[in-house]
Amino acid sequence: MSEVLVLVDHVQGAVRKPTYELLTIAARLGEPAAVYIGPADKAAEVTEAVKGYGAAKVYVVDDAEIRGYLVAPKAETLQQLVEKASPAAVLIPSNSEGKEIAGRLAIKLDSGLITDAVDVVDDGGTPVATQSVFAGNYTVTTTVTRGTPIITVKPNSAAPEQTAADGAVEEFAPTISDAARQAQIVASQPRKASGRPELQEAAIVVSGGRGTGGDFAPIEGLADALGAAVGASRAAVDSGWMPHSFQVGQTGKTVSPQLYVANGISGAIQHRAGMQTSKTIVAVNKDDEAPIFELVDFGVVGDLHAVLPAATEEITKRKG
Amino acid sequence: MKIIVCVKHVPDATADRRFESDNTVDRVGVDGLLSELDEYAVEQALQLKEKAGDDTEVTALCVGPEKAADALRKALQMGADKGVHVSDEAIAGSDAGATSLVLAKAVEKIGVPDLVVCGMASTDASMSVVPAMLSERLGLPQVTYASVIETQGDQIRVKRDGDTSTEVIGATMPLVLSVTDQTGEARYPSFKGIMAAKKKPMETYALADLGVDADQVGLAVSWNEVKETTARPPRTAGEIVTDEEGSGAGKLTEFLASKKFI
Numbered sequence: 001m002s003e004v005l006v007l008v009d010h011v012q013g014a015v016r017k018p019t020y021e022l023l024t025i026a027a028r029l030g031e032p033a034a035v036y037i038g039p040a041d042k043a044a045e046v047t048e049a050v051k052g053y054g055a056a057k058v059y060v061v062d063d064a065e066i067r068g069y070l071v072a073p074k075a076e077t078l079q080q081l082v083e084k085a086s087p088a089a090v091l092i093p094s095n096s097e098g099k100e101i102a103g104r105l106a107i108k109l110d111s112g113l114i115t116d117a118v119d120v121v122d123d124g125g126t127p128v129a130t131q132s133v134f135a136g137n138y139t140v141t142t143t144v145t146r147g148t149p150i151i152t153v154k155p156n157s158a159a160p161e162q163t164a165a166d167g168a169v170e171e172f173a174p175t176i177s178d179a180a181r182q183a184q185i186v187a188s189q190p191r192k193a194s195g196r197p198e199l200q201e202a203a204i205v206v207s208g209g210r211g212t213g214g215d216f217a218p219i220e221g222l223a224d225a226l227g228a229a230v231g232a233s234r235a236a237v238d239s240g241w242m243p244h245s246f247q248v249g250q251t252g253k254t255v256s257p258q259l260y261v262a263n264g265i266s267g268a269i270q271h272r273a274g275m276q277t278s279k280t281i282v283a284v285n286k287d288d289e290a291p292i293f294e295l296v297d298f299g300v301v302g303d304l305h306a307v308l309p310a311a312t313e314e315i316t317k318r319k320g
Numbered sequence: 321m322k323i324i325v326c327v328k329h330v331p332d333a334t335a336d337r338r339f340e341s342d343n344t345v346d347r348v349g350v351d352g353l354l355s356e357l358d359e360y361a362v363e364q365a366l367q368l369k370e371k372a373g374d375d376t377e378v379t380a381l382c383v384g385p386e387k388a389a390d391a392l393r394k395a396l397q398m399g400a401d402k403g404v405h406v407s408d409e410a411i412a413g414s415d416a417g418a419t420s421l422v423l424a425k426a427v428e429k430i431g432v433p434d435l436v437v438c439g440m441a442s443t444d445a446s447m448s449v450v451p452a453m454l455s456e457r458l459g460l461p462q463v464t465y466a467s468v469i470e471t472q473g474d475q476i477r478v479k480r481d482g483d484t485s486t487e488v489i490g491a492t493m494p495l496v497l498s499v500t501d502q503t504g505e506a507r508y509p510s511f512k513g514i515m516a517a518k519k520k521p522m523e524t525y526a527l528a529d530l531g532v533d534a535d536q537v538g539l540a541v542s543w544n545e546v547k548e549t550t551a552r553p554p555r556t557a558g559e560i561v562t563d564e565e566g567s568g569a570g571k572l573t574e575f576l577a578s579k580k581f582i
Binding site: 011016070071072075095096097099100101102103104106107108111112113114115116128132133134135136137138139140141142143144145146147179182183184185186187188189190191204226234244245250251258259269270273276277280281282284288293294295296297298299300301302303306307308310311313314315318319 | 333334337338339343357416417420440441443444445446447448449450451452453455456457459460461462463464465467477480481482483484485486487488489490491492495500501502542543544545546547548549550551552555557558559560561562563566568569570571572573575576577579581582
């Protein structure tokens with residue numbers, strides 16, 4: 001069975017959940033082989049983590065020489081691994097860096113690229129990817145017809161399945177060109193942990209928009225009562241009320257949780273693009289003509305500053 | 321300084337976007353416009369020009385059918401100095417890889433500038449891969465997803481908001497830069513700008529002018545095959561209640577409990 005390369009998504013060796021989702025998808029297409037590009041002293045930890053989710057092999061690439069450079073060295077590394085292992089497919093997490101790595105890799109390998117897959121299945125040896133396009137108004141299924149399929153997969157696209165595998169370590173030392181070492185990471189500031197679930201991984205997302213007037217306390221209160229992540233509309237981010245990393249929408253994050261609660265968000269197309277595929281949608285808005293109400297399973301016409309704190313209290317009481 | 325800003329003509333996101341029978345995007349039957357996210361690229365190019373001085377030239381570059389010239393016209397109205405339109409029937413249906421090839425060849429034809437500026441994504445396919453592909457093809461550094469841009473001579477420093485961290489990226493020009501919508505509002509064309517744009521030079525190239533063969537681009541050589549496009553069924557209208565003297569919170573809680581979210 002051919003290998004399926006999975007680029008491990010991690011922060012300083014701490015493996016992130018999308019990696020396990022990708023490994024689970026990889027097992028449908030072939031033999032999952034994790035590619036870890038990171039500090040060598042974290043390799044054992046990463047191997048232990050990924051072999052619990054089906055990684056038969058783990059390629060360990062020490063990033064000491066390339067850590068300070070943007071995207072290009074990782075694309076070169078994957079290119080050399082593909083040439084060596086002739087995998088059935090390469091799966092990459094669909095975040096900004098992942099998509100850029102995938103784009104460069106596709107040009108290098110003259111291979112087909114599918115971005116932002118929300119599902120990948122095997123059809124007689126061919127990976128078939130599902131994408132959600134045009135602000136979630138269309139579903140598209142696509143196959144790669146040239147070269148090694150390179151597919152970037154969005155978070156929450158599969159339920160990670162725990163399954164023990166060998167996790168055989170193979171150290172790999174790529175040859176990195178000078179050309180790939182041009183855009184330098186001069187400084188890096190890790191995002192502060194909020195203590196809440198990751199926006200794109202959360203089962204429930206509670207978001208606030210212009211209607212909050214800049215006061216996110218009611219949003220955060222409800223989020224904590226429900227164990228949810230906090231999101232924001234572009235209006236709230238542009239007003240400087242929330243950092244850009246919280247933004248849901250076309251130019252922020254796309255989320256597809258079990259429950260999305262939009263508060264004080266009118267529901268412009270740019271926002272809908274980021275949340276329309278959520279399973280259940282709830283909105284609280286003062287304006288009964290807000291377009292968000294066209295999407296909802298349940299809506300409350302009212303002031304979020306009154307409705308949310310009261311609902312939060314009620315929920316907390318019920319949870320005991 | 322020379323700047324090329326790549327702009328895309330896209331179907332209006334607020335219109336009823338759809339696919340053709342061959343599963344390519346309907347780019348004719350739906351009103352098009354300059355991709356909103358490319359307006360930020362034009363804006364940043366113009367700000368860099370204003371900072372660098374009068375000898376800086378901003379060329380707007382667009383690949384697309386005849387109608388796509390509208391996107392270039394908007395860029396010229398905003399203040400770009402000239403337009404280059406690559407238009408050829410053979411390009412129809414091209415994917416990101418083929419589009420990046422045409423863009424790269426056009427950039428080489430115009431003359432590799434100090435900066436190639438792109439938006440962070442298109443508002444139609446929204447893959448966000450063309451700037452990286454362009455950088456790969458041109459062999460230039462990629463400095464992408466910039467939200468704050470600073471230049472000094474041939475040096476550039478940008479802020480990049482990543483998934484898990486915020487980074488400062490530095491590189492030496494020439495390079496490919498992509499900018500996010502966090503870089504600041506794009507200007508509206510002034511009346512003066514609209515009038516001036518009519519006199520600005522606009523060149524049109526066919527593939528042959530760029531040394532690209534028709535069989536290197538288009539739907540036939542696409543890396544992918546779209547099997548199926550399905551319109552998502554409209555969401556069925558939900559229940560809307562009006563909060564009266566605190567009734568909303570109770571009803572909301574009831575709904576969440578009925579769906580087992582509590």
